[in-house]
Amino acid sequence: MTQFASENGELLVGGIPLTRLAARVGRTPFYAYDRGLLTRRIAELRAALPAAIQLHYAMKANPMPALVGHMARLVDGIDVASAGELSVALDAGVAPHDISFAGPGKRDAELMQAVAAGILVNVESFREIAPLAAASAVLGVPARVAVRVNPDFELKSSGMKMGGGPKQFGVDAEQVPELLGEIGRAGLAFEGFHLFAGSQNLKTDAIVEAQRKCFELAVRLAESAPAPVKFLNLGGGFGIPYFPGEQALDLAPIGENLATLVGDAARELPQAALVIELGRYLVGEAGLYVCRVVDKKVSRGHTYLVTDGGLHHHLSASGNFGQVIRKNYPVAIGNRMGTVTGEPVSVVGPLCTPLDLLADRMPLPEAEPGDLVVIHQSGAYGASASPQAFLGHPAVTEVLI
Ligand SMILES: *Cc1c(COP(=O)(O)O)cnc(C)c1O
Numbered sequence: 182m183t184q185f186a187s188e189n190g191e192l193l194v195g196g197i198p199l200t201r202l203a204a205r206v207g208r209t210p211f212y213a214y215d216r217g218l219l220t221r222r223i224a225e226l227r228a229a230l231p232a233a234i235q236l237h238y239a240m241k242a243n244p245m246p247a248l249v250g251h252m253a254r255l256v257d258g259i260d261v262a263s264a265g266e267l268s269v270a271l272d273a274g275v276a277p278h279d280i281s282f283a284g285p286g287k288r289d290a291e292l293m294q295a296v297a298a299g300i301l302v303n304v305e306s307f308r309e310i311a312p313l314a315a316a317s318a319v320l321g322v323p324a325r326v327a328v329r330v331n332p333d334f335e336l337k338s339s340g341m342k343m344g345g346g347p348k349q350f351g352v353d354a355e356q357v358p359e360l361l362g363e364i365g366r367a368g369l370a371f372e373g374f375h376l377f378a379g380s381q382n383l384k385t386d387a388i389v390e391a392q393r394k395c396f397e398l399a400v401r402l403a404e405s406a407p408a409p410v411k412f413l414n415l416g417g418g419f420g421i422p423y424f425p426g427e428q429a430l431d432l433a434p435i436g437e438n439l440a441t442l443v444g445d446a447a448r449e450l451p452q453a454a455l456v457i458e459l460g461r462y463l464v465g466e467a468g469l470y471v472c473r474v475v476d477k478k479v480s481r482g483h484t485y486l487v488t489d490g491g492l493h494h495h496l497s498a499s500g501n502f503g504q505v506i507r508k509n510y511p512v513a514i515g516n517r518m519g520t521v522t523g524e525p526v527s528v529v530g531p532l533c534t535p536l537d538l539l540a541d542r543m544p545l546p547e548a549e550p551g552d553l554v555v556i557h558q559s560g561a562y563g564a565s566a567s568p569q570a571f572l573g574h575p576a577v578t579e580v581l582i
Pocket of ligand 1: 239241242260283377379380381416417418419458459460461462561
């Protein structure tokens with residue numbers, strides 16, 4: 182389950198042996214992201230999808246500015262979820278035309294910033310119309326808007342559902358015609374629809390079905406739109422394998438389905454570009470979390486490797502970021518690759534809580550203080566999705582290799 186090679190017992194990151202990299206970084210713990218793997222992932226995805234599909238990066242998965250800068254050169258647009266992310270995207274040189282902004286509870290000041298920047302705002306509440314109209318009037322430019330729709334169906338088998346039923350995201354499909362009327366009367370520049378049904382889905386069939394249903398819903402809603410649809414964002418939700426038994430997503434049927442939808446769109450929404458937006462899938466497998474064993478303790482026969490890293494840097498690997506049942510992320514001893522594994526050990530962090538668990542009863546090569554513990558599949562929802570202030574340990578370093 183790893184795309185990182187190893188040589189002479191050392192994991193390689195961008196060709197650099199891990200202990201050498203740790204010396205270069207100068208401290209542990211750190212996250213390392215591999216540009217070559219990011220580039221390769223996007224190339225493979227592009228090869229599997231029709232050329233007409235626009236690919237956006239949802240930067241909440243990993244907002245490290247250098248990484249966003251790398252991604253910005255490879256994708257067609259960046260999706261932001263706050264004014265803070267917006268400024269990172271603008272600093273990375275992304276054209277405002279190619280930035281869109283989604284999220285519930287957008288504050289008036291954020292909407293003003295978005296209109297001033299000239300980006301596309303995904304409207305997800307009737308309340309957003311008035312501040313958008315006010316910003317348009319003050320700035321003398323009509324706000325560019327799309328409508329985020331809460332669909333009338335759910336994404337099956339999604340790790341995290343974000344559409345269908347009652348949700349804080351988007352506007353319920355049945356209320357969208359009324360919202361479109363208000364957008365027209367307020368003089369906002371309507372440009373399309375955004376549908377995002379959920380996250381971390383490994384079932385190709387479910388993704389194909391959701392994309393087809395989202396497309397059909399958008400075609401129906403377009404009848405009430407004040408202007409032609411220029412962008413139809415079909416969401417994403419592509420998952421990556423984390424746990425034993427999970428398989429990488431099969432892209433071929435998704436590519437075929439999208440090719441059909443591109444054809445249908447040419448007839449039914451002739452001015453629309455089809456967009457998919459992905460976070461985790463683009464960056465998750467290209468990142469590692471690296472921490473150092475500080476202590477090795479045996480308690481009543483069970484071995485604990487105590488590291489300088491933990492849930493304060495990597496909440497999701499500890500199982501506390503949305504997982505229902507805790508499972509081990511793929512963990513390795515990065516300077517003892519290829520060594521036979523010994524008795525199962527637990528890898529824990531320095532926090533005074535039993536939740537600070539990075540690997541529970543996992544067979545690993547025999548490790549000692551000073552060794553480097555590596556957590557794979559850590560490029561998404563890592564540093565920025567963790568409670569770094571908890572217990573007052575130093576913040577984590579991030580490097581792009
Ligand atoms: C979180 C989010 C994404 C990214 O989801 P991934 O599962 O990381 O691909 C995309 N779009 C929206 C609207 C989101 O909120």
